[in-house]
Amino acid sequence: MSIKARIIRSDKRVFDCRLEDSKKIVQATSMGNLLKGETSLVVGDYVEVEFDSDRNEYKIMSAHARRNEIFRIQVREHRKRVTASNCDLLIAVTSASLPEYKRGVLDRLLVRAAQWGVDAFVVFNKMDTYLDQFVINDEVERLKNINGTFFEVAALDPQYKPRFLPNGLDELKQKLQGKTAIVMGQSGVGKSRLISALSGGMVELPSLKISKVGKGSHTTTWSEIVSIGDFELIDSPGMRSISVEDIAPEDLIQYFPDLFAYASRCKFSNCKHSEKIPGCAFHPIFQAATSEAKRLLSRLESYQRIMEEVSSTPDWQKKW
Ligand SMILES: Nc1nc2c(ncn2[C@@H]2O[C@H](COP(=O)(O)OP(=O)(O)OP(=O)(O)O)[C@@H](O)[C@H]2O)c(=O)[nH]1
Ligand SMILES: [Mg+2]
Ligand SMILES: [Zn+2]
Known part of the structure; x- marks a missing residue:
């Protein structure tokens, strides 16, 4: 049996x-x-x-059949490498300092979440070191149309109470109940420390164990699920940069749900949605001086930067 x-x-x-x-x-x-x-x-x-x-x-x-896959396409070998499956969430960890908060990196992680079909939890970590480096509420506002949930924590200090956002460590723990989440972010943002904090100290920096398995190669990756009460977390080795080169250019816009709404109204096909194109659905936004427009344009900037990157890799290499 x-x-x-x-x-x-x-x-x-x-x-x-x-x-x-x-x-x-x-x-x-x-x-x-x-x-x-x-x-x-x-x-x-x-x-x-x-x-x-x-x-x-x-x-x-x-x-059993997988509900979803955490994967990337290895462009040069053109094959798909699946590293984990059946995840509900991507926890995108950023830090207030060391390393500094970078919108571009967060946007890339959000592209991955959309591509994998998992919800995004965005964690602003190391908020004990926050000194107005950026306006946290603006960052949340900027991403309000991506359907994410945002948390303000200091993994080093589980008692830290959020000052700017409604959600802190306790809420994160609550919303994780019954879920499996993959924890990602740049090296040093505090992924392992966050997992340890969520476990109430039961789990000691799981990355230490993982890095032994994934020794130096970025092909062996997530190898362990940490079970914490009623939820499960998958730590991942930190990345210097979050590469998305394997995404097909024509798919990219779908992974920016907030921009997608505009782009689908654009009357040009293959439009680069740049400032210089009257008639482009984004054109009026370039003209507007509102903070709302500014936030949207900063997302468009991320999109265009990634677009450049994905366009420079031949399409045939992205097939497997
Ligand atoms: N001040 C402060 N430091 C923190 C916080 N969270 C983590 N750190 C520190 O940041 C450093 C990196 O933390 P890790 O948890 O190892 O980071 P990581 O994201 O797992 O890093 P990689 O495994 O290399 O990807 C450690 O020295 C932590 O003590 C925090 O909330 N506040
Ligand atoms: Mg780690
Ligand atoms: Zn356009």
């Missing part, structure tokens, strides 16, 4: 699986056919395991 389980850790052939009913964690090896190609097992996958009493071990017999 087979039992449903979830893969919470992968190490090439051996997987830690958590049995759905008893929550017991067992090690299992996989049937060879489940280790190949695009469907190769990843953390987050639900599988059916059977206990082999002769060999005294669990075996993964089959895998």
Whole structure:
């Protein structure tokens, strides 16, 4: 008889699986056919395991269909690399200082969330070091049409009470109940520290463990799910920059839902939506001097910057 389980850790052939009913964690090896190609097992996958009493071990017999995938296309090898599955959320972590808050990086993470089809939680971390480097409410306002949720925290100080936003660490914890989230952001923003804070100190900086598995290569990536009470988090190794070069230029606008509304009204096809094109749906916004227009234009700027990047990679390399 087979039992449903979830893969919470992968190490090439051996997987830690958590049995759905008893929550017991067992090690299992996989049937060879489940280790190949695009469907190769990843953390987050639900599988059916059977206990082999002769060999005294669990075996993964089959895998359930995935609800979604955290993936990127490896442009040069043109193949799709799936790193985790069945996530509900992307937690995009930014920091008030060291490293400084960067809109462009956050916008890239939001593009990924949209592409993967997961909701975005945006965390402003290290708010204990916040000294008016940027106006946090403006940043939230700027992203109000992307359907995200925003949190103000200081992972180093779990007692920190938010001063600008309605949501802090407690609300984050609450809204995570029953969910699986992947935690992403630039190196040093405090992803691991945040996970530790969310666990109430039960989890000690999981990145330390992860970096051993993913040693220096950015192909082996998320390898472990950390279970915290009623929710699960996947830490990820920090990135210097969040590359989105594998996205097809024609798809990009959909991943900016706030701009997409305007772009679909533009009467030109293949429009670059630049200031110099009267008749472009964005043209009036360039003329407007309102803060609303400014915020939208800063999103358009991110879009155009990413567009340049994705257009410089030949399309055929993005297929797999
Ligand atoms: N002042 C302050 N420092 C913090 C806060 N959160 C994290 N840090 C510090 O920032 C540094 C980086 O934290 P990590 O949690 O390791 O960052 P990370 O995002 O996991 O980094 P990578 O694993 O390299 O991607 C550590 O020295 C933390 O102590 C915070 O809320 N306030
Ligand atoms: Mg880390
Ligand atoms: Zn246009």
